[in-house]
Amino acid sequence: MKLIMAVIQDKDSTRLSDALVKADYRATRLSSTGGFLKAGNTTFLIGVEDDAVEEVMGIIQKNCRSREQVVAPISPMGGNADSYVPYPVEVQVGGATVFVLPVDHFEQF
Amino acid sequence: MKLIMAVIQDKDSTRLSDALVKADYRATRLSSTGGFLKAGNTTFLIGVEDDAVEEVMGIIQKNCRSREQVVAPISPMGGNADSYVPYPVEVQVGGATVFVLPVDHFEQF
Amino acid sequence: MKLIMAVIQDKDSTRLSDALVKADYRATRLSSTGGFLKAGNTTFLIGVEDDAVEEVMGIIQKNCRSREQVVAPISPMGGNADSYVPYPVEVQVGGATVFVLPVDHFEQF
Ligand code: NI
Ligand code: NI
Ligand code: NI
Numbered sequence: 001m002k003l004i005m006a007v008i009q010d011k012d013s014t015r016l017s018d019a020l021v022k023a024d025y026r027a028t029r030l031s032s033t034g035g036f037l038k039a040g041n042t043t044f045l046i047g048v049e050d051d052a053v054e055e056v057m058g059i060i061q062k063n064c065r066s067r068e069q070v071v072a073p074i075s076p077m078g079g080n081a082d083s084y085v086p087y088p089v090e091v092q093v094g095g096a097t098v099f100v101l102p103v104d105h106f107e108q109f
Numbered sequence: 110m111k112l113i114m115a116v117i118q119d120k121d122s123t124r125l126s127d128a129l130v131k132a133d134y135r136a137t138r139l140s141s142t143g144g145f146l147k148a149g150n151t152t153f154l155i156g157v158e159d160d161a162v163e164e165v166m167g168i169i170q171k172n173c174r175s176r177e178q179v180v181a182p183i184s185p186m187g188g189n190a191d192s193y194v195p196y197p198v199e200v201q202v203g204g205a206t207v208f209v210l211p212v213d214h215f216e217q218f
Numbered sequence: 219m220k221l222i223m224a225v226i227q228d229k230d231s232t233r234l235s236d237a238l239v240k241a242d243y244r245a246t247r248l249s250s251t252g253g254f255l256k257a258g259n260t261t262f263l264i265g266v267e268d269d270a271v272e273e274v275m276g277i278i279q280k281n282c283r284s285r286e287q288v289v290a291p292i293s294p295m296g297g298n299a300d301s302y303v304p305y306p307v308e309v310q311v312g313g314a315t316v317f318v319l320p321v322d323h324f325e326q327f
Pocket of ligand 2: 214
């Protein structure tokens, strides 16, 4: 038995959750901030048998991997003119930081 | 030393907390959602000596075990008529998913 | 690889975060309540190489250690007269409860 703790971006949270449910894994989500990833993030706790670790790692990688995204220019109206970017830019989104922890004992009541 | 991570339903949270305090154990609570249990849930972190694991597991089981509860019919007034149940129903509440993790080192400052 | 889980008081959270960033460590923060520490608290997750555990423990100790603080008398105006303290008092603030957990596998996507 292992406990997989995966810190991922909020924007990938629903997609990862759906993919885990579809593969019959259950996860608990903790709201988290900062650190490993810049934007708002979510920490998933997933308890799995040893031989399922690789499959779950693959699901996380597929649904959360770091990638570039083109962000359209945002009008400064109602916002801060200092942060106005008049042309599309590429930003890095996604990414996951994953710890696989050994579990001494697992119980469900 | 072990770290007990217990995911339980919100509705059992105060009761478990009180039972742990009474038995002289201290827990940190993380707000969590979804996954192991359907409703809103709480993740307890409880650091204990090895020989106290069984006692704490017993406290969790006693205060959070899965059980059936009769839910009285809810009037559709002000709610969604689609979800109106005109007779009492039994629903499963409670339950706990518990991981006991080994701890390399424990420190209090 | 180790996962350091540190439960600290909210008031020390920004200071610890800044000190970790300055030392080039990255942490994820989980909002937590009660338990090990009385006031609102935050749980830091910090993944580190084995030989960095001591340094990070030192950073946590330096920025979060339990200490006494003199609290000026608070006027009962608009508050509860029962809790009025007419002279400065010393209260204990800070403190950290730290678990160092073994990590089987660590991955970043
Ligand atoms: Ni057992
Ligand atoms: Ni030590
Ligand atoms: Ni690997």
